[in-house]
Amino acid sequence: MNYTVEEKEAFMREALREAEIALEHDEIPIGCVIVKDGEIIGRGHNAREELQRAVMHAEIMAIENANLSEESWRLLDCTLFVTIEPCVMCSGAIGLARIPNVVYGAKNQKFGAAGSLYDILTDERLNHRVEVETGVLESECAAIMQDFFRNRRKK
Numbered sequence: 001m002n003y004t005v006e007e008k009e010a011f012m013r014e015a016l017r018e019a020e021i022a023l024e025h026d027e028i029p030i031g032c033v034i035v036k037d038g039e040i041i042g043r044g045h046n047a048r049e050e051l052q053r054a055v056m057h058a059e060i061m062a063i064e065n066a067n068l069s070e071e072s073w074r075l076l077d078c079t080l081f082v083t084i085e086p087c088v089m090c091s092g093a094i095g096l097a098r099i100p101n102v103v104y105g106a107k108n109q110k111f112g113a114a115g116s117l118y119d120i121l122t123d124e125r126l127n128h129r130v131e132v133e134t135g136v137l138e139s140e141c142a143a144i145m146q147d148f149f150r151n152r153r154k155k
């Protein structure tokens with residue numbers, strides 16, 4: 001992955017824009033973009049409430065969109081940017097799609113499977129290993145989640 005800090009932050013800002021779409025539907029604000037050769041080829045946001053689909057996490061929607069635009073299930077040479085650490089399901093899906101690089105903003109201590117609870121993306125027992133980078137726009141990515149949960153508790 002040969003993106004500069006500025007480029008990574010710009011792509012994470014696009015993922016944050018997706019998170020804001022989730023927020024408009026009053027759901028957990030997580031967003032994702034998949035980038036190939038500097039171009040966004042897939043976008044997604046958590047849409048569990050909007051679509052009433054249990055598995056429609058941001059990463060899954062972005063992978064589906066990227067598969068469609070690439071006309072391929074393999075997303076080689078791609079980097080996935082997601083605002084929050086991927087869960088077990090999404091980490092599995094990243095491996096299945098053969099995505100080699102993942103950048104995430106903030107950790108998810110309760111559900112994270114890319115370093116927090118589990119480390120599926122870099123587990124040497126699995127045949128697909130991913131290069132993972134964390135902490136890009138971490139405070140913005142965490143803040144949108146914290147605001148969401150704070151407001152939800154007030155309701």
Ligand SMILES: [Zn+2]
Pocket residue numbers: 057058059086087088089090091
């Ligand atoms: Zn997930």
